[in-house]
Amino acid sequence: MAIFYILLLFMLIAAIIAVETKDLLSSVICVGAIGFGGSLMFLFLRAPDIAITQIVVEVLGLIILIRATISRDLTFITGEREFFGTVVSVAIMLAIFLFGISVFETLPRFGTPAFAKAPAGSPMKTYLTEEQDPNRVTSTYTAMGLRETGAANIVASVILDFRAYDTLGEATVLFTSILGATVILRRKSRKLLEEPDE
Amino acid sequence: MPYAFCFLLFVIGLYCAVVKKNMVKIVIGIMVMEYAVNLFLIMLGYRFGGVAPVVDREFLDAETQQVTAGFLNSAVDPLPQALVLTAIVISLGSLALMISICIRTYGKYGTFDITEIRRLKG
Structure with a gap:
């Protein structure tokens, strides 16, 4: 701890x-x-x-x-923003922090996760319904991960089998952002500082 | 209580992104916020004395080749870990995009200061 x-x-x-x-x-x-x-x-x-x-x-x-x-050459920061704006934003962030602290009271305590305990007795054979376990997503993944996907690592079985489309979308987002960075940084850019456009 | 520390980290990142004038500082603030959110989600799934969500030999029922009930009652939550794994990789892509915009802006204006980057150039 x-x-x-x-x-x-x-x-x-x-x-x-x-x-x-x-x-x-x-x-x-x-x-x-x-x-x-x-x-x-x-x-x-x-x-x-x-x-x-x-x-x-x-x-x-x-x-x-x-x-x-x-x-x-210009990596040193010279000045701050206006004093009034800084004070106002710090006050707003302090308010956000205090409200956030009161929200954390409603969460389960640290170290006692939200998902319920597994039903006692034999391991799960079938998928649970929502009435049997309100947090059935996690317990289903944990109990059925090895049997359904054959992966000993439950996280790998979730990202590569149960939620494989999620991972596909992640790869799409990653390649799109890298494509955007490549387009922005391409060498044949039109106007740089050396040739001002007047 | 660790949640409060984590949220303080988030607020520091928010302060950095809102108040600072340097473009790279704003990117750093966004990165600090990402770290705080990822850490908070992993913390939600932690349990005291828990084991990593990897099926070890001691949790495997020899006859049925199933995980035992003891594994269900001692493993930490695997779902936030799977989702945060996605979020971390996406944060790398967004970081590359933001930094490339910063580099290109520096090449065009010669400064990282956002108050001097006000003119529109065609």
């Missing part, structure tokens, strides 16, 4: 440094610290698939971000 608080505090401190530092490169490196702290946190939360994916995505994201910030 204490390890969660330590990692969360580490991530919070890294986030504050990343937000408040003046140098963009150190800010990017602090984002990397948040990501790897989150990856460790996923590992302690018993989500090894997420931890592996987070590390890979983190390394790629750091490369992309450093590509944007390095070799730019």
Whole structure:
């Protein structure tokens, strides 16, 4: 339990440094610290698939971000926004935070998940109806995952079999965004700073 | 209580995205918000003393080749993990798109400051 608080505090401190530092490169490196702290946190939360994916995505994201910030001469931030706007936005965010804290009271406590316990006795043979178990999605995946798909890893059986169309849509979104980035960054762009359009 | 820390991380990212003037700082704020939301969803499925949702040999009923009821009562929730796995990969794609827009804007205007990028150019 204490390890969660330590990692969360580490991530919070890294986030504050990343937000408040003046140098963009150190800010990017602090984002990397948040990501790897989150990856460790996923590992302690018993989500090894997420931890592996987070590390890979983190390394790629750091490369992309450093590509944007390095070799730019104007990476230092000069001024802040207007004082009044900052105060108003901080007040609104404080209000959001307080309301959010009161919403968390209605959630189940940390460590006691929302889905119900499995019915005692023999393992499930058939799919449950909604009357038998209101949270039947999770218990169905957990109980039937091995038998229906043959995958020992329940997460893999969910993303690749039960919700395979979801993963297909994810791949579509990923390729579309990479296509957009390629189109934006193509070398034969029309007007850059060197040739102003007057 | 860990939910509150996680939400504080989200609010820090929101502050960064709303208040800061630098384009890369805004992208960083959006990334911090993504981390906080992913972490919150995984936290919702955690249970104390739980095991990862991988069927081990001790949870396998030898006769029927089924998972035992003990696995159902000790595994953490696999559904948020499967959904967050999708969200993490999509966040990488959106990050690449946002950063490419930042790089292109820098090449056109020579600055990351959003208050100076006001003129429309055809």
